[in-house]
Amino acid sequence: MVKDVTSGSTSLVSRPMVVEGEISGDESLHVDGRVKGIIRLKGDLFVGVSGIVEAEIDARNVVIQGTITGKVLARRQLEVQPSGRFNGECTAASYEIREGAVFEGVSRMISSSKPQNGSASVSSEQDSKRQT
Amino acid sequence: MGLFVKDKPSAVSGAGQHGDNETSFFGAKLTVKGKVSGGGNLIVMGTLEGEFDLNGELVVAPSALVNGEVKAVNVTVSGGFSGSLTAKQKIHLEKSSVVSGRLIAPKLSVADGAVLNGEIEMKKSSESKPAANDPTQKEKK
Numbered sequence: 001m002v003k004d005v006t007s008g009s010t011s012l013v014s015r016p017m018v019v020e021g022e023i024s025g026d027e028s029l030h031v032d033g034r035v036k037g038i039i040r041l042k043g044d045l046f047v048g049v050s051g052i053v054e055a056e057i058d059a060r061n062v063v064i065q066g067t068i069t070g071k072v073l074a075r076r077q078l079e080v081q082p083s084g085r086f087n088g089e090c091t092a093a094s095y096e097i098r099e100g101a102v103f104e105g106v107s108r109m110i111s112s113s114k115p116q117n118g119s120a121s122v123s124s125e126q127d128s129k130r131q132t
Numbered sequence: 133m134g135l136f137v138k139d140k141p142s143a144v145s146g147a148g149q150h151g152d153n154e155t156s157f158f159g160a161k162l163t164v165k166g167k168v169s170g171g172g173n174l175i176v177m178g179t180l181e182g183e184f185d186l187n188g189e190l191v192v193a194p195s196a197l198v199n200g201e202v203k204a205v206n207v208t209v210s211g212g213f214s215g216s217l218t219a220k221q222k223i224h225l226e227k228s229s230v231v232s233g234r235l236i237a238p239k240l241s242v243a244d245g246a247v248l249n250g251e252i253e254m255k256k257s258s259e260s261k262p263a264a265n266d267p268t269q270k271e272k273k
Contacts, residue, residue: 009159009161010159011156011157011159011162011178012155012157013156013174014154014156014158015167015172016154016170016171016172016188017170017171017172017174018168018169018170019164019166019167019168020167020168020169020217021164021166021167021168021182022164022165022166023162023163023164023165024162024163025161025162025163025178025205026161026162026252027159027161027162029162031161033156033170034170037166042231066264087181101268109191112204118259
């Protein structure tokens with residue numbers, strides 16, 4: 001059972017699993033189950049089709065095939081795939097929203113020219129409500 | 133379960149590799165605080181703090197540190213554990229394990245070299261019968 005764990009840096013919350021609380025660390029996380037609370041990762045967050053995340057999120061890339069509700073900081077990119085739903089407030093350096101995806105809420109950009117990140121370097125702000 | 137994998141690989145390396153796996157895995161660099169519940173197995177290599185109620189097997193790897201109240205069907209500890217540990221079936225402590233606290237299980241095995249400080253309670257598996265006639269459940273005052 002332990003043998004397929006060699007990929008090392010991606011943790012997994014499987015479909016029958018529910019986590020309420022705080023998940024933090026230097027690696028990537030794949031969620032097929034449910035997570036509620038806070039997620040802080042140096043790596044990427046991937047929410048699979050069956051994944052439901054209600055959280056305050058800070059990660060490098062955020063890829064959504066399932067559902068995310070909450071406040072997201074994606075230091076590099078937020079990607080919402082056709083089966084994905086995002087609801088809330090997002091700050092990211094870039095966005096990729098595929099046709100069929102649902103993005104409801106506020107998006108903000110991290111300015112790529114400035115070395116700092118966070119709210120101080122927000123270069124543009126737009127409200128968007130899109131449902132395709 | 134049919135994970136939806138796009139033709140173009142996503143930004144997350146290794147996404148989609150986990151397929152139909154229902155074993156959750158918390159890596160060595162991950163810290164989880166709070167409440168974890170649900171089915172499936174769980175392998176922990178990092179730090180866990182809180183309350184865990186699992187309908188499956190829990191494996192605490194040598195690098196892991198678990199602190200809290202744990203309930204599972206089977207538990208294997210190779211790392212550090214402190215708190216209360218309840219297994220419906222079996223607890224196994226590997227030789228590298230350092231355990232303190234309270235262990236409750238119908239079956240317990242401890243490897244030579246394991247460090248175990250605490251209290252052990254062994255009761256017969258009572259899941260098949262209701263607690264009505266189970267003497268271990270009764271404590272008269």
